[in-house]
Amino acid sequence: MFDSEIPPLEMLVRLTAAVGLALLLGLERELRGKAAGLRSHMLVSLGAAAFIMMGLHILFATGEGDPSARIDPTRIVEGVIGGIGFLGAGSIIQSRGNIQGITTGASIWTAGAVGVACGIGNLALAGMVTLMALIIMAGLGPF
Structure with a gap:
């Protein structure tokens, strides 16, 4: 077993929140x-939360004086955002002048943000982002 500043039960809560909130976004698309x-x-969302928690683990190890663990937490967020942006861009299709998938690409990117918020333990922010995204995606769809 490894030592971490985040207890295993808290990790499970964060990962479960990331998956559950993203389920709501994915359900709308489905x-x-x-x-x-x-x-x-x-x-x-699960992957984003996991990467953030791994980064936090390394950051905590750095704080405890482990010289092999040097990290800038913003670089992890940057990498996660870039990778998720790549996935979102892959969902956008152009065919005969008609562009499709922009909302799906944006919702994938938003699911990543929800995962990052859950990963750092800010479940209130994750919930607010999910609620607002659902309002935008489902409520404003007809307009």
């Missing part, structure tokens, strides 16, 4: 018949 639905959103 119900609209989009290619990136439940599993895609849940995996993006």
Whole structure:
């Protein structure tokens, strides 16, 4: 077992929140018949939360004087955002002058933000982002 500043039960809560909140975003896409639905959103959020928690573990190790662990936490967030942006861009398709998938790409990116918020333990922020994203995606869809 490894030592971490985040107890295993707290890790489970954070990961479960990331997956559960992303499930809501993915469900909206799934119900609209989009290619990136439940599993895609849940995996993006889960991965983002896991990467952030790994970064926090390394950061805590650095704080305890382990010279092999040097980290700038903002670089982890930067890497996660870039990787998720790549996935989101992959969901955007242009065909005969018609562009599709922009909302799905944005929702994948937002699922990553939810995962990052859960990973750092800010579940209130994650919940607010999810709620606002659902309002935008489902509520404003007809407009």
